[in-house]
Amino acid sequence: MTFDTIILGAGAAGMMCAAHCGGRVLVIDHAKAPGEKIRISGGGRCNFTNMYAGPGNFLSKNPHFCKSALARYTQWDFIDLVGHHGIAWHEKTLGQLFCDGSSKQIIQMLLDELARAGAELWVQTSVTELRKTESGFALEVEREAKRIPLTCRNLVLATGGKSIPKMGATGLAYDIAHQFGLQMTETRAALVPFTFSDRRFKELSGVSLPARLSNKRTSFDDALLFTHRGLSGPSVLQLSSYWREGEAIRVNLIPDLPLFDLLREQRQAGGRKALTTELARHLPARLVDDLRHHIPMQGNLADQSDAALSDLIAALSAWRLTPSGTEGYRTAEVTLGGIDTDELSSKTMEARDVPGLYAIGEAVDVTGWLGGYNFQWAWSSGHAAGSAIASR
Missing domain, CATH: 3.50.50.60 (FAD/NAD(P)-binding domain)
Incomplete structure (x- = not known):
């Protein structure tokens, strides 16, 4: 034929x-x-x-x-x-x-x-x-x-x-x-979720929020999703195309949120509130509960100096993570x-x-x-x- x-x-x-x-x-x-x-x-x-x-x-x-x-x-x-x-x-x-x-x-x-x-x-x-x-x-x-x-x-x-x-x-x-x-x-594999060998985000599976993910080459603002295997969501998929194994990424959990000013205002209005309680008004509560084990956020709002709040904002804006890999071709949207x-x-x-x-x-x-x-x-x-x- x-x-x-x-x-x-x-x-x-x-x-x-x-x-x-x-x-x-x-x-x-x-x-x-x-x-x-x-x-x-x-x-x-x-x-x-x-x-x-x-x-x-x-x-x-x-x-x-x-x-x-x-x-x-x-x-x-x-x-x-x-x-x-x-x-x-x-x-x-x-x-x-x-x-x-x-x-x-x-x-x-x-x-x-x-x-x-x-x-x-x-x-x-x-x-x-x-x-x-x-x-x-x-x-x-x-x-x-x-x-x-x-x-x-x-x-x-x-x-x-x-x-x-x-x-x-x-x-x-x-x-x-x-x-x-x-x-x-x-x-x-590209447009693919990141994985972490220790499955450190297993307890956060299903939590989602707007975020900015970046590395040395580029950054993307979009939704971030925690999974039982690691990180997914549009911002992660986008960055994965520019990521190489062994490379660290930066996660900004508050890209468009004036959190420093909000916390200072609330410190004046309700200083007896726990810092984690106030943070849970702006970030997913399960995420705040997890982050308190890695980022200092003890005490009430009244206990936080401007310097302490600045350190907290810096930590939430530049969370450094190193994925162990990706989910590979199994779930990649493209090669x-x-x-x-x-x-x-x-x-x-x-x-x-x-x-x-x-x-x-x-x-x-x-x-x-x-x-x-x-x-x-x-x-x-x-x-x-x-x-x-x-x-x-």
């Missing part, structure tokens, strides 16, 4: 690419259904893009690589597509856009676009052999217990990264890239790193030294922040490759 283009991976990037390739297109995935990561994203409502998506929201060895694709297919283009399909949506915090209904609406939209383009979709299909030919690529796939030989002019790697292996994530794109001599950057962008054209996503081979989405060394940015990269890179193939 001969196709113009075969796309490996029926996720966000792969289906987006298929809708724009033109010609005879086949999308292959080993999962039972397309778009599984889309289905579970955003609590089942799919955070499908971000209103503020731009190059500064992405990590890559080459921070300029993503600019071309993001500029030629923007968040507004995808929002228009969503609207065209009659999908209602709403904005949450920080420009994050979600379906009013279900993430399945986004999957169905992509399937409808696939059908409109005349592309075929084979699920529960695995690649068993792959080689380069003079005119393109030759594959053998296994489908319904049958071995089927295929050929194509263009081959698109859209199989994602290693994150969430229980959903079928593998390193297939990396293996194929290696087979054809494409270089890789280091890969690791950091991937196929080196030096190997690809930023305009077409085609491999410079392997004509007809394309790589898009999470398989590439472009990783977005939490909040819809990785989906936007999938849409933009998929569109870039698809449009390039259609124009050949």
